[in-house]
Amino acid sequence: MLILPLPARPDWSRPPLATLLIMLLCLLAFFMQGSDDQRYAQAWRFYQQSGTAQLEMTAYLAELERQQKTETATKLRRLAAASPIPAYQEMENDSDFMRRLRGNRVITPERADYPLWRNNRSHFEKLRQRVVTENYALNGQEPRLVTLFTHQFLHGDIMHLSGNLAVLFIVGYTVEAALGPLGFLALYLLGGLGSALPDVLLPATGYRLSLGASGAISAVMAAYLVLFGRRRINFFYWLLFFFGTVRWPALIILPIWLANELLQKFVLDRGGHVNYLAHFAGFLSGALLIGAYRWHHRGRSAALVHRQDTEQAIEAIRRQAEKYVAEMQFGPAALQYRKLFAEHRPTAPALAAEYLRIARLARQPELQAEANRLLLKAAARDPQSIAPDLLAEALNGGPGSTPRLTPAQWESLLGRLIDGQQLDAAERLLLHLFAHPETAAATRRQAHRLAQVYSAAGQTERAAPLLRLAARPTVP
Helix, strand or coil: CEEEECCCCCCCCCCCHHHHHHHHHHHHHHHHHCCHHHHHHHHHHHHHHCCHHHHHHHHHHHHHHHCCCHHHHHHHHHHHHHCHHHHHHHHHHCHHHHHHHHCCCCCCCCCCCHHHHHHHHHHHHHHHHCCHHHHHCECCCCCCHHHHHHHHHCCCCHHHHHHHHHHHHHHHHHHHHHHCHHHHHHHHHHHHHHHHHHHHHCHHHCCCCECCCHHHHHHHHHHHHHHHCCCEEEEEEEECCEEEEEEEEHHHHHHHHHHHHHHHHHHHCCCCCCCHHHHHHHHHHHHHHHHHHHHHCCCCCCHHHHHHHHHHHHHHHHHHHHHHHHCCCHHHHHHHHHHHHHHHCCCCHHHHHHHHHHHHHHCCHHHHHHHHHHHHHHHHHCHHHCCHHHHHHHHCCCCCCCCCCCHHHHHHHHHHHHHCCCHHHHHHHHHHHHCCHHHHHHHHHHHHHHHHHHHHCCCHHHHHHHHHHHHCCCCC
16 A cells, blocks of 8 residues: 655755755765675675684574574574575574674683684674675664664665655655754654664564664654644555545544554564564654644644645636636636635735736626736735736726825836836826825835936926926925
């Protein structure tokens, strides 16, 4: 079973630096792991050719006989004869024996062959330390502080790596945009530590070494779901021969993911090599961490989640409006835009321009007046976002079309009209605004600018009255 959230569009104006850094570290680590097979083979070749393997296996078999584990010793003896390396790996999995072996309590200093064995054993361990995977993966029976973190960046093969990085990017840039780079990095590392708890607390799980970003990525995936909470998001699902997309509340997927990991571990894939308990613990860690984040913010999700909800709602309304336009139903299309502005109050000037265009086609004066007001408000926030000719048309919308703006905003609109050579519209607006004391100062400045434009064009008869207006003193 596979259930994954469908990716949203990344906002590359704020690139996911922490997500990309983690992906880069995973790639570098995988590159360093590339020669592990060669290093591993070199170490085991020395181990066998030096006689160390036979000496230690003999000691281990004798140990099993002393512990009256005759059946285990017999099976291991047969395995050593047929396939030496797996037999020695079985020996290494006996952490108690290996601890005593390395502590000189199996092959003791009193033995004549001790100096040679000790030298060979030390050299063998140095060769093994060059194997990146073995040295930096997590050994649950003998955990080290460094491996609690480094195992989060190692992978078993190219499929393991590519799958993890794809999922990390799908959910990572959204969670990072919500938490920020440092917050996301903390979530990844703490979630990875949480995913290691089953290996550390239950070292007899059958995995001598645990590696891969899967546990930490599981924490990020759970964080993604908890951030969105009960909001509906799109998921891709694949179950046996069935696949498709669904739109479900985000949080409902978390118990499904948790249950799937337990089902795989204890029923469907009991003898597999996937560390499902690490996935389970990662999901749980990520959910708890982001739950604490939301509690700290009094139950509110990140602003990004709200923004994505709004963007999805706007896109749905736009699609419906476009459908009405294609059917030549301009009235219902204009009402869709009215609903869009009433419910979501978007500031995008392009939407205001679309609304005005559709309202005119609908030939409904009330909607046209409202569309004119919205376009002028959008232009006041960002004058360069509206074409000067469209701005001039909106100013000629008639009664009810003029919004309330600040003097600075009116001045910016006048400047936009003058710069865009919409001189008639600029002059009409100047005359209208000059009657209002609060906009008189701004109007005089723009009247002087417009007079200069007329003078440069040789229209001195139009420039003269504007210069007189510009020179008129302000009435207190």
